[in-house]
Structures are given as structure tokens and as C-alpha cells.
Amino acid sequence: MTEHHQHHIKLPEGSIEKQTTTLNVGPTHPATHGVFQNIMELDGERIVSTEQTVGYIHRAFEKLAERRPLYQITTLTDRLNYCSSPINNMGWHLTCEKLLGVQTPKRVDYLRIIIMELSRISDHLICNSIMGVDTGAYTGFMYIMQYRELIYEIYEEICGSRLTTNIGRIGGFERNFTNTAFTKLEKFLKEYPVALRELENLFTRNRIFMERTIGTGPISAERALNYGFTGPNLRAAGVDYDVRVHTPYSSYEDFDFKVPVGKTGDSYDRFLVRNEEMWQSLSILNQAYQKVQEFKGAEAEVFHADVPEYYLPKKEDVYTKMEALIWHFKIVMGEVDMPKGQVYHSVEGGNGELGFYLISDGGRTPFRLHFRRPSFIYYQAYPEMVIGGMLSDAIVVMSSLNLIAGELDA
Amino acid sequence: MALTQEHIQLRLTEKFGDLVSNFDSPYGMLSFEAPKEQNLKVLQFLYDESDLNFQFLTDLTAVNYPDNLGKELAVVYHLHNLTDNIRIRFTVYTDITAPDVFTASKLFSSANWMERETYDFFGVNFVGHDNLKRILNVDEMDYFPLRKEYPLEDQTRIDKDDQMFGRG
Numbered sequence: 141m142t143e144h145h146q147h148h149i150k151l152p153e154g155s156i157e158k159q160t161t162t163l164n165v166g167p168t169h170p171a172t173h174g175v176f177q178n179i180m181e182l183d184g185e186r187i188v189s190t191e192q193t194v195g196y197i198h199r200a201f202e203k204l205a206e207r208r209p210l211y212q213i214t215t216l217t218d219r220l221n222y223c224s225s226p227i228n229n230m231g232w233h234l235t236c237e238k239l240l241g242v243q244t245p246k247r248v249d250y251l252r253i254i255i256m257e258l259s260r261i262s263d264h265l266i267c268n269s270i271m272g273v274d275t276g277a278y279t280g281f282m283y284i285m286q287y288r289e290l291i292y293e294i295y296e297e298i299c300g301s302r303l304t305t306n307i308g309r310i311g312g313f314e315r316n317f318t319n320t321a322f323t324k325l326e327k328f329l330k331e332y333p334v335a336l337r338e339l340e341n342l343f344t345r346n347r348i349f350m351e352r353t354i355g356t357g358p359i360s361a362e363r364a365l366n367y368g369f370t371g372p373n374l375r376a377a378g379v380d381y382d383v384r385v386h387t388p389y390s391s392y393e394d395f396d397f398k399v400p401v402g403k404t405g406d407s408y409d410r411f412l413v414r415n416e417e418m419w420q421s422l423s424i425l426n427q428a429y430q431k432v433q434e435f436k437g438a439e440a441e442v443f444h445a446d447v448p449e450y451y452l453p454k455k456e457d458v459y460t461k462m463e464a465l466i467w468h469f470k471i472v473m474g475e476v477d478m479p480k481g482q483v484y485h486s487v488e489g490g491n492g493e494l495g496f497y498l499i500s501d502g503g504r505t506p507f508r509l510h511f512r513r514p515s516f517i518y519y520q521a522y523p524e525m526v527i528g529g530m531l532s533d534a535i536v537v538m539s540s541l542n543l544i545a546g547e548l549d550a
Numbered sequence: 551m552a553l554t555q556e557h558i559q560l561r562l563t564e565k566f567g568d569l570v571s572n573f574d575s576p577y578g579m580l581s582f583e584a585p586k587e588q589n590l591k592v593l594q595f596l597y598d599e600s601d602l603n604f605q606f607l608t609d610l611t612a613v614n615y616p617d618n619l620g621k622e623l624a625v626v627y628h629l630h631n632l633t634d635n636i637r638i639r640f641t642v643y644t645d646i647t648a649p650d651v652f653t654a655s656k657l658f659s660s661a662n663w664m665e666r667e668t669y670d671f672f673g674v675n676f677v678g679h680d681n682l683k684r685i686l687n688v689d690e691m692d693y694f695p696l697r698k699e700y701p702l703e704d705q706t707r708i709d710k711d712d713q714m715f716g717r718g
Contacts, residue, residue: 195686202671203695207702238577365632368607368660379632386635483577484609484628484639495609497628512609512628520663549686 160188163531167196171535173270174545178522178534185530190523194516198549205509209474210236210310210450213509218304220513221547224263224490225305226255226295231487234389235496236310239483240450247435247442248312249391253428254325255298255307256390256487257421261332262291263490264372264414264421265339267542271411272343274539275352280342287335290328297321311451312444322429329425336422340415353408357525357537364405367521370514371492373541376413377405383488394431395424407533407540414542449476474504491515491542513547553601553634555580561602565595581639589625589642590652596629596638597657604629604638610654610664612672614646616698622646625674627654644674646697653679671696 166177175196181188201216208216217228230252237244244252265288269281292302297320299307308314343349359369364377374381382399384392400416402409435442444451452471457464470476480502486495495512518541526534558580562570566588573582584592596604609628616622621643630637644651653676654661665676666685673694676682684691693700 198686200695203702363659365606366659368658368664381632386632481576482581482639484579484637486608493608495628497609497611497626499613508613510609510611516663516667517660520660 165531165534167193171274171539173539174543175549176538176543176545180531180534182531185532187527187529187531187534190526190534192519192522194519195549197545201511201550202509205506207505209472209504210478210506211452211472212474213506214308215304215306217511218306219546220511220550221263221490221494221515221544222303223266223544224259225303226259226307227263227487227489228494229305229307230256230390231485231489231494232496233308233310234487235483235485235498236450238485239478239481239498239500240310240447241479242311242445242447242450244311244390244445245442246391247432247439248444250428250431251313251317251443252308252390253392253395254425254432255295257424257428258291258294258325258328260421260488260490261418262288263542264418265336267490267539268343268411268414268418269339271353271407271536271539272339272349274536275349277342277346277349280339284335284339287328287332290324290331294321294324294328297324309444309451311447312442314452316441316443325425325429329422329429333422336415336418343411344415350408352533352536353411353540354406355404356407356529356533357540358404358406359521359525360405363521363524364518367524368517369492369521370518371488371490372413372417373405373410373518374492375400376402376409378403383486383493387486389485389487395427397424407536410540477502477504478506486512489514491544491547492518511550513550515541515543516548516550519543519548553603553631553636555636558602558636558638561599562592562595566592579637579639581641583641583643586625586642586644586651589627589640590654590657592640593627593629593654593657596640603631603633606630606632607654607658607660607664608637610661610668612668612674612696614672614697618643620645623649623672623674625651625668646673649674650677651675652677653682655679670694673697 161182163180163182165180166172167175177193178190180190205213205216214229214232217232218225220228265284269284272280295302295305297318299305359377361377361379364374378401380399380401385399397420400413402413453464453467458468478500481500483498484495486493492514494514497510498506499508501507526537555575559573569588570582570584596602608630611626613624614622623644623646625642627640651674653665655665663685665679668674669682670684670687671694
């Protein structure tokens, strides 16, 4: 019988306790929903430190914008927060209108609000249902996606595309909303509340979901403000800052809605704030649809402001009339010089204050254009929010922040 | 009493005298400039004074004016007083050959990445920043792409074999 020897790895005294593991989360990982890399230092399952790497899909939009006339920049804004690109498009058009001094008719404002609130819903429903996926509830996500489809069908009816919408023009829309668009909107307004109530019931008092989200990734109001948080993430920390209320644009002042706020700024509060915002958006949508229906006669046909120098002529005219063809090319190629000036305009995007800082030197293209991208600014706080917590919580925190790589990397 | 632009201007000129200049209100936003050495003092003053209370840094970026000799780079701060809901724009200019500007990241945590981005694209050296390295571009890059001296590629060039990218 041979003697059995057990071999131990010789380690200095106490070294196991001191040992930490370096883990690369991302850049492409099923749980990060985008190209996000985090180099984490783990002690067991606890996060000791983490450093984010960003920029994997940087596309130099700010440089490209310096060569593009106004209309060619709209397609760049599509690709910022692609979960709610109509808001970006509208924000850009509103910035141009501010620079050019264009006044939009009330009906245009209300139609814009319909589109912006629809995209806010589509943005929030993705974020909230993905939080479900990350905590183990795939079903809610699969069901709610049907309703995003309804929203995308409305976009299609108005502008022809779904994800990167390029919707609207300076001064209004490219065409009036068709009856089909309104019918689809009615269908959505009727069916979505039922589905949203179901989604809410699935999560809000769900023991597993609550245990996974309550207390994870909290941030105080003070720190959130210092970190430049805006949007639902700031409101979850208890600050009722909303661009729609503070600096109303596109006639938001005509609407009656609440700004939901949270308390602790943890993942659960972010979920609840987004959830409540969807209800508020539904209320705004109902009000806006009602207001749109109140226009009668010639007023009910208004879908753009009268700005022939910046608003593209009708397509039928472009194909048949020389003048219209000339103007079409002049506008698309940016032959109309902009006024000189510096404009900052912001809208309440899906993730917070989406700002456009436009400097014009009077040429055909912007001299400089800077996008204030909310998720770029608040993603800095991620280490502070997850350090000391579990690795699995960090994943939930990341999805509750609704990081969109396109917006982050510009 | 709500905070007005006149009051902000008055308080700034009281404190800094001739150092703050070029007050203007393009498209309704009060804007002014100061020498770059004063940037932190101005920001701290705007932050601390209870009647001014500009404690939210909305945006920080830079602009390159190649013809503005000695002041080629402008660092632009957009500040927001959330209680009185008033925004201001504050600019400091710097020479492109010595682009040193004090960091605001100790005052605003949000300035950390915004300054890194500004460094990445314009080469503004934020003095005192803990981790001033490139953020969106690759680390190996040896130029600052948003400066005007680096034009975009000529779209009509024909000397490049670019068949794989749909141009050939």
C-alpha cells in the first residue's frame, strides 16, 4: 500500500483573504446591452473597484457635423439615443428653429409632442423590461415588445422608417399625419395601458425583483446633481428637474402632467420613476390627441410653419416644378446661409437633458456643434454606485441606468 | 425675488471688476468671459454665493477659433441654477501653444469625463485633473481631431483604393 500524498499549493500566510480577481465585463456581453467594458477588481463577489472603458462605437459626429448642412445632421442625431430617436430629431429641429427664429404653429407643437411622448414610452418600456430580463423575468420583455411595435408602426406611417427615423423638418413635419396614423395612435392608447398595468403587476411587488433592485446602486440627490445626472435617474434620487417643466419647449406648458420622483436613487426607484413617467406620457398623449382634434377647417391641415427657405418643398412639386426642384437642392445642400450666433437648446430625452450647443459663423454648416449627451455624463458615477456591492447587482444597476452606447460615444 | 441676468452681471462685476467682460445675452442666455487664470475663482464664486447658486454643470466643451490669435481655444461652461431656473454660459480663452486651464473636476464630479473628452478632441490640458487621458479616441492617437487644422477627408479624392467601403 503506497502512501497517499496530498499536495497543497504553497501560499504565504493569509494570502487568500488578500487575493482579488480582475474580471473583464464586456465590451460585448449579453448582460451589458451595448458595447460597455468594465475592468472590475473583485473580492469574491464584491466589487472593490471598477473602471469603465467607453468609445467603442465613437463615430465623430461632432466633426462630421462641421461639414454638413442642417438637414444632413438630423440623420446623425438619430444615431445618438436610438431607442428614442424622434426626440433627438425634434431637439435638433427645435435648436435650428431657435437659431433661425422660426415660429411653429400650435398644431405642429402638439403633433411633435405626440411623437416625443410615444418615443419616451418606447425608450422607458425597453429599459424597464430589460431590467426584468436581467433579474430573470424574460416574459415581460417579450410581451411588451409588441407594443413598441405599435409605436414603430405609427412612426412608419408618419416618416416611413422605424428605428433611425429622421422624422420632421425645420418648421414641422414632412407631411400631415394620415388618418391611419391617428387610428394606430387610438389603438395604442387603448391597448397599451392594459399591457403596462400587466408589466407593472409583474414587477412592482414581485419579491424576487424587489430583492434584486431595492438598495442596489443608490445615489444621493446631492451626488447625483454633482455628477450632472438628469432625467429619470436624477428624479429617482429625489430631484424634480424636468426640462419639459423648467424650460418648456414645443408648448409643453399647455399640458397637465406630474413629474414623478423617487427617494433613494436605487435601481428600484429608477424603475418606478420610469414606470410612472410612462403613465404621465400616456396622459400627455391623450391630451395632445384631444387638442389636435380640436383644430377645424384649414387649421386642421397645418403641419409645418411657413419658412420656404428652410422647409423642403412638396415632393410632387420637386418632380414637376423647376422652382421647387431648385429650392429642394438649395436646402439639402445647405446653400442658404445661417444667421451668426450661439445657441444652446435642450429637450427632455429618454435619458435626461439632451442638449445641442450650436455655433454658427454664418456659413452653410455649423462652425461647431456639441451634443450634451446625458448618458455620457451620468455613466461616470457608475463606480461610485456599484463599489461594495455584488457583481450581479452591478449588472442590474447598469441596465437600470438605461445606458445607450450610441448616445454615450456619439 | 427671482434671480435676473442683471443681478448676476452686477454681482460678478462687483467681485471681479474688469476681469469679467463681454456680457451678452444671445438667444436669451447670459454669456460672459474671463481670463483663464480666473476660471476656478469665477466658478467657485458662482457656486458658493447663496443668491447665485450655480451648482449644476450642464455642459463643458471647447471650441477652436484658428483666426483668433493667442486665444485659439475657448473652453465653454454651461451652468444652471436649478432653483431659480436660469442658465449662463461662461467662456475662457487660451493660447493653443500653451493650452493649460485649471480643472473644474474638484468642484463638479461631472466635469471629470467632460474634461477628458475636451482634452481628447482639443488637447486642452486641464491642470490638476486626476486622470487626464483620452476617452473616446484610441490611446495611440497623436493629434486632437476637433481642432480646425485637421480637416475632414476630401470627399472627391480618387487616389484611395477603397473598394471594400463602397467607394471604388
